[in-house]
Amino acid sequence: MHSNAEPLPPEVLIPADRLQRRVTELAAAIDRDYQDSRRLICIGVLKGAVFFLTDLIKQIQVPVAVDFFQVSSYRGSTTPGELRVRKDIDLPVRGEDVLIIEDIVDTGYTLRTILDMFRFRGARTVRLCALLDKRERREVEVTVDYCGFEIEDRFVVGYGLDFDERWRNLPYVGVLTPAQSAVEKAAQ
Ligand code: IMP
Numbered sequence: 521m522h523s524n525a526e527p528l529p530p531e532v533l534i535p536a537d538r539l540q541r542r543v544t545e546l547a548a549a550i551d552r553d554y555q556d557s558r559r560l561i562c563i564g565v566l567k568g569a570v571f572f573l574t575d576l577i578k579q580i581q582v583p584v585a586v587d588f589f590q591v592s593s594y595r596g597s598t599t600p601g602e603l604r605v606r607k608d609i610d611l612p613v614r615g616e617d618v619l620i621i622e623d624i625v626d627t628g629y630t631l632r633t634i635l636d637m638f639r640f641r642g643a644r645t646v647r648l649c650a651l652l653d654k655r656e657r658r659e660v661e662v663t664v665d666y667c668g669f670e671i672e673d674r675f676v677v678g679y680g681l682d683f684d685e686r687w688r689n690l691p692y693v694g695v696l697t698p699a700q701s702a703v704e705k706a707a708q
Pocket residue numbers: 568622623624625626627628629630631674675676677681682683
């Protein structure tokens with residue numbers, strides 16, 4: 521059932537100022553690690569990571585190039601992690617330092633596949649920066665080299681994360697109300 525009434529805004533889990541402080545810390549860590557790099561190719565995973573990526577790379581001092589990648593999982597596939605590339609990157613990555621920027625790592629299937637793909641293409645280094653990590657949900661091993669926040673297993677929205685394309689533009693990370701979560705669970 522879907523109500524036409526305007527839903528309540530999601531409850532704040534991570535406020536905007538805390539997000540921005542953590543983004544500054546992550547950018548500083550990335551700058552330290554890549555100070556000797558010729559350039560860092562930052563690859564945002566569409567669509568959710570766009571909001572985090574733009575805030576993050578504005579604070580990075582080392583030379584960066586930006587590109588985007590989009591995948592969708594095959595619904596009904598028996599092989600978890602089987603992905604379809606919807607939008608590939610434009611830049612060649614052979615011999616380059618690559619940083620994958622993602623909004624959230626959940627089971628890990630998406631990122632495992634993406635990281636392996638860029639390693640296979642001959643990138644010099646491939647690391648992962650994720651705003652959020654639901655570590656207890658992990659089914660396949662993925663190292664999050666730069667992690668914004670580890671969170672418990674709750675469905676989160678905002679700052680790029682959506683529920684059915686809604687709430688991406690919230691300036692904070694929030695959790696849906698129990699009623700909204702019930703709708704989400706029923707849809708899975
Ligand atoms: P994974 O392959 O299970 O790690 O899937 C990660 C993807 O699932 C993310 O890129 C998100 O698109 C989506 N996802 C996982 N948890 C959430 C959540 O709490 N809110 C919104 N999207 C989520």
